[in-house]
Amino acid sequence: MTGDTRSRAVGIDLGGTNIKGGLVDRDGHVAVKKSIPTEAAGGAGHVIDRIAGVVADLLDEGGTAPDDVAGVCVGSPGPLDADRGIIFEAPNLGWRDVPLADELTSRLDFPVWLENDANAAAFGEAWVGAGKGRECVILLTLGTGIGGGIVIGGRLWRGVNGTGAELGHMTIDYDGPICGCGSRGCIEAFAAAPALVRRMRLAIDDGADSSLAGAFRAGEEVDAKRIYEAAVAGDATARREMEQTGRFLGIAVASYVNIFNPNCVVLHGGMVDAGDMLLGPLVDEMAGRCFESSRRGLQVLRSALRGEAGMVGAAGCAFAAAEGSA
Amino acid sequence: MTGDTRSRAVGIDLGGTNIKGGLVDRDGHVAVKKSIPTEAAGGAGHVIDRIAGVVADLLDEGGTAPDDVAGVCVGSPGPLDADRGIIFEAPNLGWRDVPLADELTSRLDFPVWLENDANAAAFGEAWVGAGKGRECVILLTLGTGIGGGIVIGGRLWRGVNGTGAELGHMTIDYDGPICGCGSRGCIEAFAAAPALVRRMRLAIDDGADSSLAGAFRAGEEVDAKRIYEAAVAGDATARREMEQTGRFLGIAVASYVNIFNPNCVVLHGGMVDAGDMLLGPLVDEMAGRCFESSRRGLQVLRSALRGEAGMVGAAGCAFAAAEGSA
Numbered sequence A, B: 001m002t003g004d005t006r007s008r009a010v011g012i013d014l015g016g017t018n019i020k021g022g023l024v025d026r027d028g029h030v031a032v033k034k035s036i037p038t039e040a041a042g043g044a045g046h047v048i049d050r051i052a053g054v055v056a057d058l059l060d061e062g063g064t065a066p067d068d069v070a071g072v073c074v075g076s077p078g079p080l081d082a083d084r085g086i087i088f089e090a091p092n093l094g095w096r097d098v099p100l101a102d103e104l105t106s107r108l109d110f111p112v113w114l115e116n117d118a119n120a121a122a123f124g125e126a127w128v129g130a131g132k133g134r135e136c137v138i139l140l141t142l143g144t145g146i147g148g149g150i151v152i153g154g155r156l157w158r159g160v161n162g163t164g165a166e167l168g169h170m171t172i173d174y175d176g177p178i179c180g181c182g183s184r185g186c187i188e189a190f191a192a193a194p195a196l197v198r199r200m201r202l203a204i205d206d207g208a209d210s211s212l213a214g215a216f217r218a219g220e221e222v223d224a225k226r227i228y229e230a231a232v233a234g235d236a237t238a239r240r241e242m243e244q245t246g247r248f249l250g251i252a253v254a255s256y257v258n259i260f261n262p263n264c265v266v267l268h269g270g271m272v273d274a275g276d277m278l279l280g281p282l283v284d285e286m287a288g289r290c291f292e293s294s295r296r297g298l299q300v301l302r303s304a305l306r307g308e309a310g311m312v313g314a315a316g317c318a319f320a321a322a323e324g325s326a
Helices: A044-062 A100-105 A117-128 A187-191 A193-205 A213-217 A224-232 A236-260 A270-274 A276-287 A306-322 B044-062 B100-105 B117-128 B187-191 B193-205 B213-217 B224-232 B236-260 B270-274 B276-287 B306-322
Strands: A008-014 A018-025 A030-037 A069-076 A086-090 A095-098 A112-116 A136-142 A146-152 A264-268 A299-302 B008-014 B018-025 B030-037 B069-076 B086-090 B095-098 B112-116 B136-142 B146-152 B264-268 B299-302
Touching: A008 A044, A008 A117, A008 A306, A018 A044, A018 A306, A030 A044, A030 A306, A044 A069, A044 A100, A069 A100, A069 A117, A069 A306, A086 A100, A100 A112, A112 A117, A112 A306, A117 A136, A117 A146, A117 A264, A117 A306, A136 A236, A136 A270, A146 A187, A187 A193, A187 A236, A193 A213, A193 A224, A193 A236, A193 A270, A224 A236, A224 A270, A224 A276, A236 A264, A236 A276, A270 A276, A276 A299, B008 B044, B008 B117, B008 B306, B018 B044, B018 B306, B030 B044, B030 B306, B044 B069, B044 B100, B069 B100, B069 B117, B069 B306, B086 B100, B100 B112, B112 B117, B112 B306, B117 B136, B117 B146, B117 B264, B117 B306, B136 B236, B136 B270, B146 B187, B187 B193, B187 B236, B193 B213, B193 B224, B193 B236, B193 B270, B224 B236, B224 B270, B224 B276, B236 B264, B236 B276, B270 B276, B276 B299
Parallel strands: A008 A069, A069 A112, A136 A264, A264 A299, B008 B069, B069 B112, B136 B264, B264 B299
Antiparallel strands: A008 A018, A018 A030, A086 A095, A136 A146, B008 B018, B018 B030, B086 B095, B136 B146
């Protein structure tokens, strides 16, 4: 980043529940941040108005003149076309084929870019987070799905159509369960939150003792967080399924390590709060499966930017895009 | 490649049976080539003398002055340390911890580099072969093992310790057969030549009809080539096992496509001679498993440089290394 001297960029993390925005310095410091409800039910036009409002508020609160802003980057769930700024499908927003970048540009005075949310988080962690200054950072977002991001030499590798880095859709069992993507046995089908909930339900159906048995039988919505909390409170079945999730992730991480030989693998998303209960089995399983030569110096880390990784990373992507090196 | 004006480089493909060398132009054209027996039984010093002899002969026959040679790069099976020029282990040569680059430099007037053989082949295919001019080329070498190479933006991605791109050691069945690397269910354990031979033997032991039944029962050494030839000659069991090998490869290639979203996947090595019998099932299986968005424009190609990929690619690596961009 050399030519551009504008000191700030805006990063937006567009989620189904909240729009999170940050006015970010070139050192990755968040000068001002803001979070408002997405109000997705109001439709795409309404949501884009709200994003534009967040951008205006951030500049206002930050006392920042528009000509000191390198641009705005929106991190969004995909599939999307970052080059053309179009979101093809965002189920949690109910969107199809929304030309977000053009729509937002027409409401603002800055260049606008769009980025896959996992890519944005990966860029953020490699820029100023857990992987700061490292040559090769692999990021996994663990949640309803498993997203991925690949940073090599300070740049995102997105693939030639911009649709790569789908690390959650690497097969770990070719004859395994059907995945949401249509394939079988992707790591997402084993280790994303719904897979954990499903295994927990199956264990209880099979007669395993658990503090969550009543909730499952009553048809309550049990999420991964609740399973983790049960495990912490001493529920052996919940703990076993959390650990099993860690081992599945370790199988996949071993393959990423053999493929990329990265400096670090960063884990991001709510499930990572489970900490060592997930990470211990993950690292053990990985160590037994990947080349010792590629494990030398390798770090498996929790996200440092946590809930701000997507927002900060999107701002970093805006600085990079403004320099033409995104 | 800008500063260096030396017009030629030497690429060496160091194998257990033969040393293949080529004097190569900046456009990837092989001006002179030479192949001599490795004579590995003579020991490392003897083999390195023979490599130096090949280099001298190539320059002599090519009428090339030493000061017009950018350098020599040796493509070798690993594991190795390309930065320090040390081959840690080469079972087909009986070598351990051989400082090849230093030893060869002391016998020659040029800079010498060492490169993993699959990386060299990948560089060659991306430079002047099947993936010429493409932004992202993934190469698989299919043989006794499965090697890999990753070229992004004209440069090899080797990993931070130089030990990445081990594409043959991505898990496709976490509970699958033990792999030579110590893990389980790597694609190498399913689709390298020994796995094909093993499945063929099992099929015959289970009573499958095959023209190779007698050879297996007599304890003859049956290799992948012989199985392919039997398939071509109408052996239904051999054909089924070749096709199954293609499907296993397709499972792995789908994951590489989801991870890298490359322009092309290039298949290299003797088994690729089986052509559509292998490639048809590979592409079908892949198509059913990877994202359509990443399949757009994707090519699955046979090596264009074939037996010369390692040699030509090594010369390309020498040009790149001389420019400091390897």
